[in-house]
Structure formats: C-alpha cells, structure tokens
Amino acid sequence: MKKSKAPSSRRAEIQQLYQCYASGKTTLPACALLRFLHKEQMELTANEETAESLIDRYEIEETARESRCMTFEGFLRYMESKDCCVFDQAHTSVYQDMDQPLTSYFISSSHNTYLMGDQLVGKSHLDAYVCALRKGCRCLEIDCWDGPDMEPVVYHGYTLTTKILFKDVITTVEQHAFEVSAYPVILSLENHCSQEQQEVMAQYLISILGDKLLKTPLDHPTTGDLPSPNKKKVVVAEALSDLVVYTTSVKFISFSHSKDNQNYYENTSMAEKKARKLVKASGPDFVQHNQKFLTRIYPAGSRTSSSNYNPQEFWNVGSQLVALNFQSLGLPMDLNDGRFWDNGGCGYVLKPAVLMSSQRSFDPGCSQHNVKPTHLLLKVISGSNLPVPRSGKALDPFVRVEIHGIASDSRRKNTHTVKNNSLSPHWDSHMNFNISVPELCLIRFCVRDQTGLLSSDFVGQYMLPFSSLKKGYRWVPLRSRDGCSLDPASLFVFVWYS
Structure with a gap:
C-alpha cells in the first residue's frame, strides 16, 4: 500500500x-x-x-x-x-447608518498627504494622494505656498521637501476621490498663500472639481447639525473663506468656551501633545465636545521622520479626524487600516453608542464601566505557509495577540515559539481576555520570528475591530508591513466571546 x-x-x-x-x-x-x-x-x-x-x-x-x-x-x-474568515464578511460592504451628522463618525484622515518620505527632505508626490485615496482616506491635507508665475505649490514649508503644483494635486483628487468610496472627501488646506494666489487656488478648485465641489450649504433641516456622509460630494475644509461651507477651522480655547461660542460648522485642529493633555485632564468633556464638533488631531511637529502616534487614544474620546502619516508603516497605520476595513472600507465608521450617549458620561481613563466585561477566549491553533525571510532559513515563529482599546483593556499575550517551522507551525495556545469596552477595541494577530532570547522580527499581521470578529473556527489572512496580502500565509484560530 x-x-x-x-x-x-x-x-x-x-x-x-x-x-x-x-x-x-x-x-x-x-x-x-x-x-x-x-x-x-x-x-x-x-x-x-x-x-x-x-x-x-x-x-x-x-x-x-x-x-x-x-x-x-x-x-x-x-x-x-x-x-x-475571522473578519465578518457582512462588514466588507457599507452596512452602517450613513445618515447621521459627520460628527458621529470616525473618518479616515491623512497628515502631510503630499509626502512620500520624511518631513525634512522627503519627496512630495501626486502618488501619495492616490495611495491615500485608494486606502479609503477621506480627509487629505494640502499645504499651499506661493509659487513662481502665480502658480501655488504644495510642499512642507521651510524644509527641503520637493514641491508639486496645487492644480496637479486638485486634478489628482478629482480623478481618484471616489474610486474606492462614494462618501465625501474633506480637503484640509493649510494655506500660506498671498491673496492673489488664494484666488488662483479658488479658481482651480471650482474649474477642476466642477459639481463635485460643495459650494453652498446642502438642503437639510437646520438642526444645527453637520450634514451626513450620504450627501456625497467633495467637501473643502479649513481655507478660502467663500468655499468653506461646513468646516471652518477655529482655535481651541477650552471645552466650556466651545460649548458657549463654537458654531456647529466650525472645527478645531490640535497637535497630539495638546490633545493628549486634554484626554488625561478631562476625558469625559472631550467625549461630549466630539458629540457636537469635529476635531482634527495631527502628529507633533517634532516627528521629523514622519513617525505616527497611537490613534487609539484619540478615537477613545471620539475624535473624528485622527490624522496619520499614511506613508509611515507600523502599528499606528495597522490600527488605522483595521479600524477602516470596517463598513466596506468607505472611510467612515460610525462611532459606538458609548461615545454618543447624552445621558451617560463616558471616561476612557476609568477602568470600571459599571458593566459586566466581555470575556474573550482565543485559541491560536496553527499557522500555514508563513513567508520565509530572504536568508531562506525557516522561521522560529510565535504569535502575539494584542488588544487595543481604552487603557485598561489594552494588553498583549504571546504563544510559545515553535522551532524551525514556517510551513505548518502548531501552537494550540489558549488566551483569555476580559474587555470592558469591546466596541472600541481592535484585535491584532502578529506573527513574529524569534531571533534571540529577547529579540524577534515582524513576519505578518492582521488587525480587525472586535465588532467584526466572527466566532468559531476561523482563518486569519496575514498582511505584510505595508498592508498587502501575504496569501496563502494565514493562521487558524478558534474564537469565543460572551
């Protein structure tokens, strides 16, 4: 036989x-x-x-x-x-209510969108806008400066980054804005131009974007609310006063000042350090502020290498426009990808009820949320066809499971390491987590190669929202550092939660 x-x-x-x-x-x-x-x-x-x-x-x-x-x-x-698949396939198309005001959504947002590299000598390139839009990004940043021959240019001011023409950026946006998502694009114009060149910018916006540009308020009941994403147009933000309809930028003074003086169509932009202080000092006030107004958070100017902060801490207070350097790979962009796979990858994800309740104030810094925690059991069973490093040497793989949510829910656990097996490592490892606010959580499966006693290398990862997690025996499709599929590399897991 x-x-x-x-x-x-x-x-x-x-x-x-x-x-x-x-x-x-x-x-x-x-x-x-x-x-x-x-x-x-x-x-x-x-x-x-x-x-x-x-x-x-x-x-x-x-x-x-x-x-x-x-x-x-x-x-x-x-x-x-x-x-x-471990990711609920019903969530690969738009399934959420898209008729809420814009303030009710997390919106996929990019910082210094024009850069392909760092903020000092990096290249500005139109492809950076194409890449961001193809990832479902719905808020793009355009830094505009006076250029020669009355042609405004886009680059990172006072640095050696290369320059591109404003009109080319707008043409690129017009061509690619609605390739992967039908929902509004917000253009965040950081405007350093003279009056004359601002007029040139306005002309380009009108002539190139045509009817895709929102020039007048939409017809909707004057509830003092922003329109919903279902009003599908390109929106212009934060500059050129006649064309700014819904997102005039104002300086943030305090939550009580905003409550008494800020208009619903005004938004605030703040650097991560200021935002982090506000999260620590008055989380619940921040949550309430974000029920009414749009807040844009951007990386600190000191991040010259264009590194990113952890976006989770600002989603935890309901900030809608948590802007990241899309060109910088790593955990923050994995979190952003995981958050926005949801709802069909359209770039708008409805904030959970806990952030929208006017009755109960929510404090992300507090660990007791008066609710019975959700118990999550993950059994990491095995792996399959893991990518082998360039050296050709088989991996010594282990799996790290990370929970990203409010501080008290965030933790990580590792399986043991399997020696010398890239093809079919077997862990059979049980992990238990107690999660008090699952609706804010993202789950990350990360495969690493044990290279020394305390050192390991990234092999592949997959990130998804807890709310898109399917129960039962599931496979986890692994992705590379830049978010590309590593098919057929995958994990086999069992998921249970109550």
Whole structure:
C-alpha cells in the first residue's frame, strides 16, 4: 500500500473536526454540516439551504454534490474560504447608518498627504494622494505656498521637501476621490498663500472639481447639525473663506468656551501633545465636545521622520479626524487600516453608542464601566505557509495577540515559539481576555520570528475591530508591513466571546 503524505498540522485539525461531525461516515451530509455551522461557527441564522449552498460552492466531487454531501476536500476548501474568515464578511460592504451628522463618525484622515518620505527632505508626490485615496482616506491635507508665475505649490514649508503644483494635486483628487468610496472627501488646506494666489487656488478648485465641489450649504433641516456622509460630494475644509461651507477651522480655547461660542460648522485642529493633555485632564468633556464638533488631531511637529502616534487614544474620546502619516508603516497605520476595513472600507465608521450617549458620561481613563466585561477566549491553533525571510532559513515563529482599546483593556499575550517551522507551525495556545469596552477595541494577530532570547522580527499581521470578529473556527489572512496580502500565509484560530 502506498503511504499517503502526512497531512500538515492545519489539515489534521480540520480532519478532526470533519470526522467529529461525519460520525464515521465517509462524507458529511448537509444536516451534519448545518449542525457544525450552528454549534461551532455560531452561524445561528444558517438553515438547510445555507448548508446546501456551501456544498454547491465548495464541493467538486459530482456524486457527493448530487447526494447533498461534502467530502473532506470540499470541507477543507470551505474552511479556508472567505466564508470562514475571522473578519465578518457582512462588514466588507457599507452596512452602517450613513445618515447621521459627520460628527458621529470616525473618518479616515491623512497628515502631510503630499509626502512620500520624511518631513525634512522627503519627496512630495501626486502618488501619495492616490495611495491615500485608494486606502479609503477621506480627509487629505494640502499645504499651499506661493509659487513662481502665480502658480501655488504644495510642499512642507521651510524644509527641503520637493514641491508639486496645487492644480496637479486638485486634478489628482478629482480623478481618484471616489474610486474606492462614494462618501465625501474633506480637503484640509493649510494655506500660506498671498491673496492673489488664494484666488488662483479658488479658481482651480471650482474649474477642476466642477459639481463635485460643495459650494453652498446642502438642503437639510437646520438642526444645527453637520450634514451626513450620504450627501456625497467633495467637501473643502479649513481655507478660502467663500468655499468653506461646513468646516471652518477655529482655535481651541477650552471645552466650556466651545460649548458657549463654537458654531456647529466650525472645527478645531490640535497637535497630539495638546490633545493628549486634554484626554488625561478631562476625558469625559472631550467625549461630549466630539458629540457636537469635529476635531482634527495631527502628529507633533517634532516627528521629523514622519513617525505616527497611537490613534487609539484619540478615537477613545471620539475624535473624528485622527490624522496619520499614511506613508509611515507600523502599528499606528495597522490600527488605522483595521479600524477602516470596517463598513466596506468607505472611510467612515460610525462611532459606538458609548461615545454618543447624552445621558451617560463616558471616561476612557476609568477602568470600571459599571458593566459586566466581555470575556474573550482565543485559541491560536496553527499557522500555514508563513513567508520565509530572504536568508531562506525557516522561521522560529510565535504569535502575539494584542488588544487595543481604552487603557485598561489594552494588553498583549504571546504563544510559545515553535522551532524551525514556517510551513505548518502548531501552537494550540489558549488566551483569555476580559474587555470592558469591546466596541472600541481592535484585535491584532502578529506573527513574529524569534531571533534571540529577547529579540524577534515582524513576519505578518492582521488587525480587525472586535465588532467584526466572527466566532468559531476561523482563518486569519496575514498582511505584510505595508498592508498587502501575504496569501496563502494565514493562521487558524478558534474564537469565543460572551
């Protein structure tokens, strides 16, 4: 008898599940598949029809398909498909209420959008705008300065960054604004131009953007609220007074001053240090301020290498425009990507109710939230096809699971390290977390290669909102440092929460 090839560890895991539900039979009938969907995958709305449609989709063997059964090969194909992804596939399209005022959303926002590198000698490039827009970014920054021949230019003032023409930036925005999202784009114009060149800018905005430019207030009841994202247009922010309709920038003085004096169409921009002080000193006031007004947070000027702060601390108080350097890879951009995969990647994600309640004040700095915490159990079972480093040496991989939320919910746990196995490492590691405000949390699975006693290298990661986490046996599609798919590299996990 020919000896069959030993199944890789993930196949062994899936084989076990399959046999458990096939109860000794050679194939899995639709009713047993349905039992698996209900019991393990918590797909409670699944019915006989759901099971049969999965058989039609994933079973290749004719006879099995005709008798409404699944072979192991079909079951494996299903278990490694989008239908078993850890990210809820219903959230890959716009599913949230898009008729709330703009203040009710987190809005994907970029800082110094024109830069491809650092803020001192980096290159300004139109591609940077294209990249940001293709990532679903909805708030772009344009630093405008007087240029030769009455042509305004865009660059980082008083530095050696290269210059690009303002008219080319607006043309690029016009071409790419609605490629991946139909919802409004906010242009944050940092304006250093003379009166004459401001007029040139205004002309370009009107002539290039045409009807995509919002020039007059939209018809909506005068509730003293900003319009909703459903009013799909390009919006211009923070400059050129005649064209600013909804987002006039004003200096922030204090929360009580804003309460008494700020208009709903005025927003405040502040650097991370000032914002961080306000979060620490008066978190609940900040949350309430952001129920009524738009707040834009941007990285400190001292970050000359264009590094980023952790955006989570400002989402925790409901700031809508938490602006990051999109060209700088690492954890902050992973968090931003994870936050905005949600709601179809449209760049607008509804803030959770806890940040919008006028009855109960929310303090992200406090760990007791008078609610029973959510208990999350994650079992990191195995990995598959992990990318091997350039040296070609097999990895010594471990998985770090991180929870990012309010301070008291944020923690991380590691599996043990598996020696010398990139193809099918097996951890079978159980992790328990108690989470008091899950609706603000992001979960990150990060695979690392143990290179020394205390050192490890990044291999791949995946970040998603807790609210998009599916229960049951799931696979986690790994991404590279720059957010690209590392397919077929993935993790196999079991998720449960109550």
